[in-house]
Amino acid sequence: MLIWKSLAEVPADLRRTVVTLGNFDGVHRGHRQVLRRVVELAREQDALAVAVTFTPHPRAVHRPEVPHEDIVSTEQRLLLLEEAGIDAVLLQRYSLEFARQGPEEFVRGMFVDGLRACAVVVGHDVRFGQDNAGDFTAMVALGERHGFEVEAVDEFPALEGATPERRCSSTWIREALAAGDVAQAAAVLGRNHVLAGEVVHGFARGRELGFPTANLAADVAGMVPADGVYAGWLHDADGAAHPAAISIGSNPTFEGVSRVVEAHVIDRPEERVEDFDLYGQHVDVEFVERLRGMVAYEGVEKLVAQMRDDVDRARAILGAAPRPS
Structure with missing residues:
Protein backbone atom coordinates (compact mmCIF):
# COMPACT_ATOMS: atom_id res chain seq x y z
CA MET A 1 0.00 0.00 0.00
CA ASP A 154 -24.76 3.26 4.76
CA GLU A 155 -21.78 3.05 7.12
CA PHE A 156 -23.86 1.97 10.10
CA PRO A 157 -24.64 -1.74 9.59
CA ALA A 158 -27.24 -3.55 11.63
CA LEU A 159 -25.95 -4.47 15.06
CA GLU A 160 -27.73 -5.60 18.17
CA GLY A 161 -28.09 -2.52 20.35
CA ALA A 162 -27.53 -0.14 17.42
CA THR A 163 -30.26 2.38 16.60
CA PRO A 164 -30.22 5.64 14.63
CA GLU A 165 -29.25 7.24 17.94
CA ARG A 166 -26.80 4.44 18.82
CA ARG A 167 -25.04 3.47 15.64
CA CYS A 168 -21.69 1.83 14.93
CA SER A 169 -19.22 4.56 15.77
CA SER A 170 -15.79 5.22 17.18
CA THR A 171 -17.45 7.02 20.09
CA TRP A 172 -19.35 3.88 21.06
CA ILE A 173 -16.15 1.84 20.94
CA ARG A 174 -14.29 4.34 23.15
CA GLU A 175 -17.11 4.28 25.69
CA ALA A 176 -17.12 0.48 25.73
CA LEU A 177 -13.35 0.27 26.23
CA ALA A 178 -13.43 2.94 28.93
CA ALA A 179 -15.98 0.76 30.75
CA GLY A 180 -13.94 -2.40 30.21
CA ASP A 181 -16.63 -3.90 27.97
CA VAL A 182 -14.25 -5.38 25.40
CA ALA A 183 -16.97 -7.73 24.11
CA GLN A 184 -19.17 -4.77 23.14
CA ALA A 185 -16.19 -3.00 21.59
CA ALA A 186 -15.49 -6.13 19.55
CA ALA A 187 -19.09 -6.25 18.33
CA VAL A 188 -18.80 -2.72 16.93
CA LEU A 189 -15.24 -3.15 15.66
CA GLY A 190 -16.04 -6.46 14.00
CA ARG A 191 -12.92 -7.95 15.64
CA ASN A 192 -11.32 -8.09 19.06
CA HIS A 193 -9.55 -4.98 20.32
CA VAL A 194 -5.74 -5.19 20.23
CA LEU A 195 -2.92 -3.37 21.98
CA ALA A 196 0.62 -3.50 20.61
CA GLY A 197 3.88 -2.83 22.39
CA GLU A 198 7.32 -3.95 23.43
CA VAL A 199 7.74 -6.39 26.31
CA VAL A 200 9.85 -4.80 29.05
CA HIS A 201 11.08 -5.81 32.50
CA GLY A 202 8.68 -5.12 35.37
CA PHE A 203 8.89 -5.75 39.11
CA ALA A 204 8.77 -9.56 38.57
CA ARG A 205 6.01 -9.86 41.20
CA GLY A 206 3.99 -12.14 38.95
CA ARG A 207 6.93 -14.51 38.54
CA GLU A 208 7.46 -14.58 42.31
CA LEU A 209 3.80 -15.53 42.78
CA GLY A 210 3.93 -18.24 40.13
CA PHE A 211 2.27 -16.19 37.37
CA PRO A 212 5.04 -14.68 35.19
CA THR A 213 3.79 -11.90 32.95
CA ALA A 214 4.84 -10.06 29.81
CA ASN A 215 4.71 -6.36 30.70
CA LEU A 216 4.11 -3.90 27.88
CA ALA A 217 6.06 -0.65 27.70
CA ALA A 218 4.21 2.52 28.70
CA ASP A 219 3.95 3.76 25.09
CA VAL A 220 1.53 0.99 24.13
CA ALA A 221 -0.26 1.40 20.79
CA GLY A 222 -4.04 1.48 21.01
CA MET A 223 -6.60 2.60 23.58
CA VAL A 224 -6.05 0.81 26.89
CA PRO A 225 -9.32 -0.60 28.33
CA ALA A 226 -10.46 0.06 31.88
CA ASP A 227 -8.49 -1.41 34.78
CA GLY A 228 -9.30 -5.04 35.38
CA VAL A 229 -8.50 -8.61 34.40
CA TYR A 230 -9.33 -10.00 30.96
CA ALA A 231 -9.19 -13.21 28.98
CA GLY A 232 -7.39 -12.84 25.68
CA TRP A 233 -4.49 -13.80 23.47
CA LEU A 234 -0.85 -12.77 23.31
CA HIS A 235 0.57 -12.83 19.79
CA ASP A 236 4.36 -13.11 19.87
CA ALA A 237 6.82 -11.75 17.33
CA ASP A 238 6.64 -15.01 15.35
CA GLY A 239 2.88 -14.67 15.00
CA ALA A 240 1.98 -17.48 17.39
CA ALA A 241 -1.14 -16.90 19.52
CA HIS A 242 -0.96 -17.86 23.20
CA PRO A 243 -3.98 -17.93 25.57
CA ALA A 244 -3.52 -15.33 28.28
CA ALA A 245 -4.96 -13.74 31.38
CA ILE A 246 -4.39 -10.00 30.97
CA SER A 247 -4.17 -7.52 33.83
CA ILE A 248 -4.50 -3.74 33.53
CA GLY A 249 -3.97 -1.56 36.56
CA SER A 250 -1.56 -0.25 39.15
CA ASN A 251 -1.24 -3.41 41.29
CA PRO A 252 -3.26 -2.03 44.24
CA THR A 253 -2.37 -4.96 46.53
CA PHE A 254 1.24 -3.76 46.35
CA GLU A 255 0.30 -0.05 46.39
CA GLY A 256 1.45 0.48 42.85
CA VAL A 257 1.05 3.87 41.21
CA SER A 258 1.91 3.31 37.54
CA ARG A 259 -0.72 1.80 35.26
CA VAL A 260 0.60 -1.39 33.67
CA VAL A 261 -0.62 -3.78 30.97
CA GLU A 262 0.67 -7.30 31.56
CA ALA A 263 -0.25 -10.69 30.12
CA HIS A 264 0.25 -14.08 31.75
CA VAL A 265 0.50 -16.83 29.14
CA ILE A 266 -1.62 -19.76 30.28
CA ASP A 267 -0.33 -23.34 30.25
CA ARG A 268 2.99 -22.73 28.57
CA PRO A 269 4.48 -26.02 27.29
CA GLU A 270 6.78 -27.42 29.99
CA GLU A 271 9.58 -27.99 27.51
CA ARG A 272 9.50 -24.29 26.59
CA VAL A 273 9.21 -22.71 30.02
CA GLU A 274 12.89 -21.81 30.25
CA ASP A 275 13.25 -20.47 26.70
CA PHE A 276 9.92 -18.64 26.59
CA ASP A 277 11.58 -15.23 26.71
CA LEU A 278 9.52 -12.35 25.31
CA TYR A 279 11.68 -9.47 26.55
CA GLY A 280 12.36 -6.98 23.78
CA GLN A 281 9.75 -8.51 21.50
CA HIS A 282 6.95 -6.43 19.98
CA VAL A 283 3.75 -8.30 20.73
CA ASP A 284 0.02 -7.86 20.27
CA VAL A 285 -2.38 -8.34 23.17
CA GLU A 286 -5.90 -9.22 22.05
CA PHE A 287 -8.88 -8.83 24.39
CA VAL A 288 -11.77 -11.31 24.39
CA GLU A 289 -13.73 -10.89 27.63
CA ARG A 290 -13.49 -9.00 30.92
CA LEU A 291 -13.26 -11.23 33.98
CA ARG A 292 -13.42 -8.68 36.78
CA GLY A 293 -12.42 -5.23 37.96
CA MET A 294 -9.18 -4.42 39.77
CA VAL A 295 -9.29 -5.05 43.53
CA ALA A 296 -6.80 -4.63 46.40
CA TYR A 297 -6.58 -7.90 48.35
CA GLU A 298 -5.71 -8.34 52.01
CA GLY A 299 -2.58 -10.41 51.75
CA VAL A 300 -0.76 -12.34 49.07
CA GLU A 301 -2.60 -15.64 49.70
CA LYS A 302 -5.97 -14.17 48.73
CA LEU A 303 -4.41 -12.53 45.68
CA VAL A 304 -2.86 -15.81 44.52
CA ALA A 305 -6.17 -17.65 45.01
CA GLN A 306 -7.92 -15.03 42.90
CA MET A 307 -5.23 -15.24 40.20
CA ARG A 308 -5.71 -19.01 40.01
CA ASP A 309 -9.43 -18.45 39.55
CA ASP A 310 -8.77 -15.82 36.88
CA VAL A 311 -6.56 -18.23 34.95
CA ASP A 312 -9.14 -21.03 35.20
CA ARG A 313 -11.90 -18.75 33.92
CA ALA A 314 -9.72 -17.39 31.11
CA ARG A 315 -8.77 -20.93 30.09
CA ALA A 316 -12.44 -21.93 29.91
CA ILE A 317 -13.43 -18.86 27.89
CA LEU A 318 -10.57 -19.15 25.42
CA GLY A 319 -10.98 -22.91 25.11
CA ALA A 320 -14.49 -22.35 23.83
CA ALA A 321 -13.32 -19.73 21.31
CA PRO A 322 -11.47 -20.47 18.07
CA ARG A 323 -7.74 -19.88 18.34
CA PRO A 324 -6.68 -16.89 16.20
CA SER A 325 -4.83 -17.82 13.04
Whole structure:
Protein backbone atom coordinates (compact mmCIF):
# COMPACT_ATOMS: atom_id res chain seq x y z
CA MET A 1 0.00 0.00 0.00
CA LEU A 2 1.25 3.47 -0.89
CA ILE A 3 1.37 6.05 1.88
CA TRP A 4 1.51 9.78 1.13
CA LYS A 5 1.96 12.24 3.99
CA SER A 6 0.97 15.28 1.94
CA LEU A 7 -0.46 16.11 -1.48
CA ALA A 8 3.06 17.10 -2.52
CA GLU A 9 4.04 13.42 -2.32
CA VAL A 10 1.26 12.31 -4.69
CA PRO A 11 2.80 11.45 -8.11
CA ALA A 12 2.04 13.93 -10.87
CA ASP A 13 1.20 11.06 -13.23
CA LEU A 14 -1.23 9.43 -10.80
CA ARG A 15 -3.94 7.47 -12.56
CA ARG A 16 -7.60 8.00 -11.70
CA THR A 17 -8.72 7.25 -8.17
CA VAL A 18 -11.81 6.33 -6.20
CA VAL A 19 -11.52 8.20 -2.91
CA THR A 20 -13.08 8.09 0.52
CA LEU A 21 -12.60 10.46 3.42
CA GLY A 22 -12.65 9.97 7.18
CA ASN A 23 -10.80 9.63 10.47
CA PHE A 24 -11.23 5.82 10.36
CA ASP A 25 -10.38 5.54 14.06
CA GLY A 26 -10.67 1.84 14.80
CA VAL A 27 -11.56 0.99 11.17
CA HIS A 28 -14.77 -0.51 12.54
CA ARG A 29 -17.56 -2.43 10.81
CA GLY A 30 -19.18 0.72 9.44
CA HIS A 31 -15.90 2.04 8.06
CA ARG A 32 -15.24 -1.27 6.35
CA GLN A 33 -18.58 -1.13 4.52
CA VAL A 34 -17.48 2.16 2.97
CA LEU A 35 -13.97 0.85 2.24
CA ARG A 36 -15.39 -2.30 0.62
CA ARG A 37 -17.40 -0.20 -1.83
CA VAL A 38 -14.38 2.03 -2.57
CA VAL A 39 -12.34 -1.04 -3.52
CA GLU A 40 -15.17 -2.53 -5.62
CA LEU A 41 -15.71 0.70 -7.53
CA ALA A 42 -11.97 1.19 -8.05
CA ARG A 43 -11.64 -2.28 -9.56
CA GLU A 44 -14.63 -1.65 -11.84
CA GLN A 45 -13.11 1.60 -13.11
CA ASP A 46 -9.47 0.47 -13.25
CA ALA A 47 -8.61 3.10 -10.67
CA LEU A 48 -6.70 3.26 -7.40
CA ALA A 49 -8.66 2.84 -4.17
CA VAL A 50 -7.56 5.75 -1.95
CA ALA A 51 -8.43 6.68 1.63
CA VAL A 52 -7.85 10.21 2.91
CA THR A 53 -7.40 10.32 6.66
CA PHE A 54 -5.90 12.67 9.23
CA THR A 55 -3.27 12.93 11.92
CA PRO A 56 -3.70 14.03 14.62
CA HIS A 57 -7.42 13.46 15.12
CA PRO A 58 -9.28 16.72 14.29
CA ARG A 59 -10.94 16.71 17.72
CA ALA A 60 -7.50 16.94 19.35
CA VAL A 61 -6.76 20.04 17.26
CA HIS A 62 -10.06 21.86 17.72
CA ARG A 63 -10.51 20.98 21.40
CA PRO A 64 -7.03 20.34 22.83
CA GLU A 65 -8.30 20.92 26.36
CA VAL A 66 -10.54 17.83 26.14
CA PRO A 67 -8.70 14.50 26.61
CA HIS A 68 -8.83 12.35 23.50
CA GLU A 69 -7.54 8.81 23.02
CA ASP A 70 -7.36 7.12 19.64
CA ILE A 71 -8.73 3.57 19.50
CA VAL A 72 -5.80 2.46 17.34
CA SER A 73 -2.43 4.00 16.64
CA THR A 74 -1.64 5.51 13.23
CA GLU A 75 0.42 2.42 12.40
CA GLN A 76 -2.46 0.11 13.34
CA ARG A 77 -4.91 2.22 11.34
CA LEU A 78 -2.73 2.05 8.22
CA LEU A 79 -2.39 -1.72 8.55
CA LEU A 80 -6.17 -2.11 8.89
CA LEU A 81 -6.77 0.07 5.84
CA GLU A 82 -4.34 -2.07 3.87
CA GLU A 83 -6.11 -5.23 5.04
CA ALA A 84 -9.37 -3.71 3.77
CA GLY A 85 -7.88 -3.60 0.26
CA ILE A 86 -7.03 0.10 0.00
CA ASP A 87 -4.25 0.80 -2.53
CA ALA A 88 -3.04 4.14 -1.16
CA VAL A 89 -3.57 6.37 1.86
CA LEU A 90 -3.14 10.12 2.05
CA LEU A 91 -2.26 10.68 5.71
CA GLN A 92 -3.00 14.39 5.83
CA ARG A 93 -1.49 16.45 8.65
CA TYR A 94 -4.44 18.17 10.31
CA SER A 95 -4.04 21.72 11.56
CA LEU A 96 -6.18 24.80 12.16
CA GLU A 97 -4.80 26.27 8.93
CA PHE A 98 -5.82 23.17 6.97
CA ALA A 99 -9.26 23.31 8.61
CA ARG A 100 -9.86 26.86 7.35
CA GLN A 101 -10.39 25.67 3.77
CA GLY A 102 -13.91 26.16 2.49
CA PRO A 103 -15.79 23.13 1.13
CA GLU A 104 -15.08 23.88 -2.53
CA GLU A 105 -11.44 24.78 -1.91
CA PHE A 106 -11.00 21.52 0.00
CA VAL A 107 -12.68 19.39 -2.68
CA ARG A 108 -10.90 21.05 -5.59
CA GLY A 109 -7.47 20.85 -3.96
CA MET A 110 -7.84 17.36 -2.50
CA PHE A 111 -10.04 15.36 -4.84
CA VAL A 112 -9.75 17.13 -8.18
CA ASP A 113 -6.24 18.59 -8.53
CA GLY A 114 -4.53 16.37 -5.97
CA LEU A 115 -5.97 12.88 -6.37
CA ARG A 116 -7.68 13.02 -9.80
CA ALA A 117 -10.80 11.40 -8.35
CA CYS A 118 -13.31 9.90 -10.75
CA ALA A 119 -15.53 8.92 -7.83
CA VAL A 120 -15.88 9.74 -4.13
CA VAL A 121 -17.54 7.31 -1.69
CA VAL A 122 -18.73 8.66 1.66
CA GLY A 123 -21.28 8.09 4.39
CA HIS A 124 -24.58 9.96 4.30
CA ASP A 125 -23.49 12.14 7.22
CA VAL A 126 -20.19 13.30 5.70
CA ARG A 127 -19.03 16.77 6.75
CA PHE A 128 -16.07 18.67 5.31
CA GLY A 129 -14.59 22.13 4.90
CA GLN A 130 -14.38 25.01 7.37
CA ASP A 131 -16.81 24.65 10.29
CA ASN A 132 -18.03 21.40 8.65
CA ALA A 133 -20.01 23.57 6.25
CA GLY A 134 -20.00 20.92 3.50
CA ASP A 135 -22.43 18.00 3.63
CA PHE A 136 -23.48 15.19 1.31
CA THR A 137 -25.67 17.46 -0.82
CA ALA A 138 -22.75 19.87 -1.24
CA MET A 139 -20.44 17.00 -2.18
CA VAL A 140 -22.83 15.85 -4.90
CA ALA A 141 -23.07 19.38 -6.32
CA LEU A 142 -19.27 19.75 -6.28
CA GLY A 143 -18.92 16.39 -7.99
CA GLU A 144 -21.21 17.52 -10.79
CA ARG A 145 -19.23 20.74 -11.11
CA HIS A 146 -15.81 19.10 -11.16
CA GLY A 147 -16.53 15.84 -12.95
CA PHE A 148 -16.54 13.08 -10.34
CA GLU A 149 -19.32 10.78 -9.17
CA VAL A 150 -20.44 10.73 -5.56
CA GLU A 151 -21.83 7.62 -3.92
CA ALA A 152 -23.18 7.26 -0.41
CA VAL A 153 -22.85 4.07 1.60
CA ASP A 154 -24.76 3.26 4.76
CA GLU A 155 -21.78 3.05 7.12
CA PHE A 156 -23.86 1.97 10.10
CA PRO A 157 -24.64 -1.74 9.59
CA ALA A 158 -27.24 -3.55 11.63
CA LEU A 159 -25.95 -4.47 15.06
CA GLU A 160 -27.73 -5.60 18.17
CA GLY A 161 -28.09 -2.52 20.35
CA ALA A 162 -27.53 -0.14 17.42
CA THR A 163 -30.26 2.38 16.60
CA PRO A 164 -30.22 5.64 14.63
CA GLU A 165 -29.25 7.24 17.94
CA ARG A 166 -26.80 4.44 18.82
CA ARG A 167 -25.04 3.47 15.64
CA CYS A 168 -21.69 1.83 14.93
CA SER A 169 -19.22 4.56 15.77
CA SER A 170 -15.79 5.22 17.18
CA THR A 171 -17.45 7.02 20.09
CA TRP A 172 -19.35 3.88 21.06
CA ILE A 173 -16.15 1.84 20.94
CA ARG A 174 -14.29 4.34 23.15
CA GLU A 175 -17.11 4.28 25.69
CA ALA A 176 -17.12 0.48 25.73
CA LEU A 177 -13.35 0.27 26.23
CA ALA A 178 -13.43 2.94 28.93
CA ALA A 179 -15.98 0.76 30.75
CA GLY A 180 -13.94 -2.40 30.21
CA ASP A 181 -16.63 -3.90 27.97
CA VAL A 182 -14.25 -5.38 25.40
CA ALA A 183 -16.97 -7.73 24.11
CA GLN A 184 -19.17 -4.77 23.14
CA ALA A 185 -16.19 -3.00 21.59
CA ALA A 186 -15.49 -6.13 19.55
CA ALA A 187 -19.09 -6.25 18.33
CA VAL A 188 -18.80 -2.72 16.93
CA LEU A 189 -15.24 -3.15 15.66
CA GLY A 190 -16.04 -6.46 14.00
CA ARG A 191 -12.92 -7.95 15.64
CA ASN A 192 -11.32 -8.09 19.06
CA HIS A 193 -9.55 -4.98 20.32
CA VAL A 194 -5.74 -5.19 20.23
CA LEU A 195 -2.92 -3.37 21.98
CA ALA A 196 0.62 -3.50 20.61
CA GLY A 197 3.88 -2.83 22.39
CA GLU A 198 7.32 -3.95 23.43
CA VAL A 199 7.74 -6.39 26.31
CA VAL A 200 9.85 -4.80 29.05
CA HIS A 201 11.08 -5.81 32.50
CA GLY A 202 8.68 -5.12 35.37
CA PHE A 203 8.89 -5.75 39.11
CA ALA A 204 8.77 -9.56 38.57
CA ARG A 205 6.01 -9.86 41.20
CA GLY A 206 3.99 -12.14 38.95
CA ARG A 207 6.93 -14.51 38.54
CA GLU A 208 7.46 -14.58 42.31
CA LEU A 209 3.80 -15.53 42.78
CA GLY A 210 3.93 -18.24 40.13
CA PHE A 211 2.27 -16.19 37.37
CA PRO A 212 5.04 -14.68 35.19
CA THR A 213 3.79 -11.90 32.95
CA ALA A 214 4.84 -10.06 29.81
CA ASN A 215 4.71 -6.36 30.70
CA LEU A 216 4.11 -3.90 27.88
CA ALA A 217 6.06 -0.65 27.70
CA ALA A 218 4.21 2.52 28.70
CA ASP A 219 3.95 3.76 25.09
CA VAL A 220 1.53 0.99 24.13
CA ALA A 221 -0.26 1.40 20.79
CA GLY A 222 -4.04 1.48 21.01
CA MET A 223 -6.60 2.60 23.58
CA VAL A 224 -6.05 0.81 26.89
CA PRO A 225 -9.32 -0.60 28.33
CA ALA A 226 -10.46 0.06 31.88
CA ASP A 227 -8.49 -1.41 34.78
CA GLY A 228 -9.30 -5.04 35.38
CA VAL A 229 -8.50 -8.61 34.40
CA TYR A 230 -9.33 -10.00 30.96
CA ALA A 231 -9.19 -13.21 28.98
CA GLY A 232 -7.39 -12.84 25.68
CA TRP A 233 -4.49 -13.80 23.47
CA LEU A 234 -0.85 -12.77 23.31
CA HIS A 235 0.57 -12.83 19.79
CA ASP A 236 4.36 -13.11 19.87
CA ALA A 237 6.82 -11.75 17.33
CA ASP A 238 6.64 -15.01 15.35
CA GLY A 239 2.88 -14.67 15.00
CA ALA A 240 1.98 -17.48 17.39
CA ALA A 241 -1.14 -16.90 19.52
CA HIS A 242 -0.96 -17.86 23.20
CA PRO A 243 -3.98 -17.93 25.57
CA ALA A 244 -3.52 -15.33 28.28
CA ALA A 245 -4.96 -13.74 31.38
CA ILE A 246 -4.39 -10.00 30.97
CA SER A 247 -4.17 -7.52 33.83
CA ILE A 248 -4.50 -3.74 33.53
CA GLY A 249 -3.97 -1.56 36.56
CA SER A 250 -1.56 -0.25 39.15
CA ASN A 251 -1.24 -3.41 41.29
CA PRO A 252 -3.26 -2.03 44.24
CA THR A 253 -2.37 -4.96 46.53
CA PHE A 254 1.24 -3.76 46.35
CA GLU A 255 0.30 -0.05 46.39
CA GLY A 256 1.45 0.48 42.85
CA VAL A 257 1.05 3.87 41.21
CA SER A 258 1.91 3.31 37.54
CA ARG A 259 -0.72 1.80 35.26
CA VAL A 260 0.60 -1.39 33.67
CA VAL A 261 -0.62 -3.78 30.97
CA GLU A 262 0.67 -7.30 31.56
CA ALA A 263 -0.25 -10.69 30.12
CA HIS A 264 0.25 -14.08 31.75
CA VAL A 265 0.50 -16.83 29.14
CA ILE A 266 -1.62 -19.76 30.28
CA ASP A 267 -0.33 -23.34 30.25
CA ARG A 268 2.99 -22.73 28.57
CA PRO A 269 4.48 -26.02 27.29
CA GLU A 270 6.78 -27.42 29.99
CA GLU A 271 9.58 -27.99 27.51
CA ARG A 272 9.50 -24.29 26.59
CA VAL A 273 9.21 -22.71 30.02
CA GLU A 274 12.89 -21.81 30.25
CA ASP A 275 13.25 -20.47 26.70
CA PHE A 276 9.92 -18.64 26.59
CA ASP A 277 11.58 -15.23 26.71
CA LEU A 278 9.52 -12.35 25.31
CA TYR A 279 11.68 -9.47 26.55
CA GLY A 280 12.36 -6.98 23.78
CA GLN A 281 9.75 -8.51 21.50
CA HIS A 282 6.95 -6.43 19.98
CA VAL A 283 3.75 -8.30 20.73
CA ASP A 284 0.02 -7.86 20.27
CA VAL A 285 -2.38 -8.34 23.17
CA GLU A 286 -5.90 -9.22 22.05
CA PHE A 287 -8.88 -8.83 24.39
CA VAL A 288 -11.77 -11.31 24.39
CA GLU A 289 -13.73 -10.89 27.63
CA ARG A 290 -13.49 -9.00 30.92
CA LEU A 291 -13.26 -11.23 33.98
CA ARG A 292 -13.42 -8.68 36.78
CA GLY A 293 -12.42 -5.23 37.96
CA MET A 294 -9.18 -4.42 39.77
CA VAL A 295 -9.29 -5.05 43.53
CA ALA A 296 -6.80 -4.63 46.40
CA TYR A 297 -6.58 -7.90 48.35
CA GLU A 298 -5.71 -8.34 52.01
CA GLY A 299 -2.58 -10.41 51.75
CA VAL A 300 -0.76 -12.34 49.07
CA GLU A 301 -2.60 -15.64 49.70
CA LYS A 302 -5.97 -14.17 48.73
CA LEU A 303 -4.41 -12.53 45.68
CA VAL A 304 -2.86 -15.81 44.52
CA ALA A 305 -6.17 -17.65 45.01
CA GLN A 306 -7.92 -15.03 42.90
CA MET A 307 -5.23 -15.24 40.20
CA ARG A 308 -5.71 -19.01 40.01
CA ASP A 309 -9.43 -18.45 39.55
CA ASP A 310 -8.77 -15.82 36.88
CA VAL A 311 -6.56 -18.23 34.95
CA ASP A 312 -9.14 -21.03 35.20
CA ARG A 313 -11.90 -18.75 33.92
CA ALA A 314 -9.72 -17.39 31.11
CA ARG A 315 -8.77 -20.93 30.09
CA ALA A 316 -12.44 -21.93 29.91
CA ILE A 317 -13.43 -18.86 27.89
CA LEU A 318 -10.57 -19.15 25.42
CA GLY A 319 -10.98 -22.91 25.11
CA ALA A 320 -14.49 -22.35 23.83
CA ALA A 321 -13.32 -19.73 21.31
CA PRO A 322 -11.47 -20.47 18.07
CA ARG A 323 -7.74 -19.88 18.34
CA PRO A 324 -6.68 -16.89 16.20
CA SER A 325 -4.83 -17.82 13.04
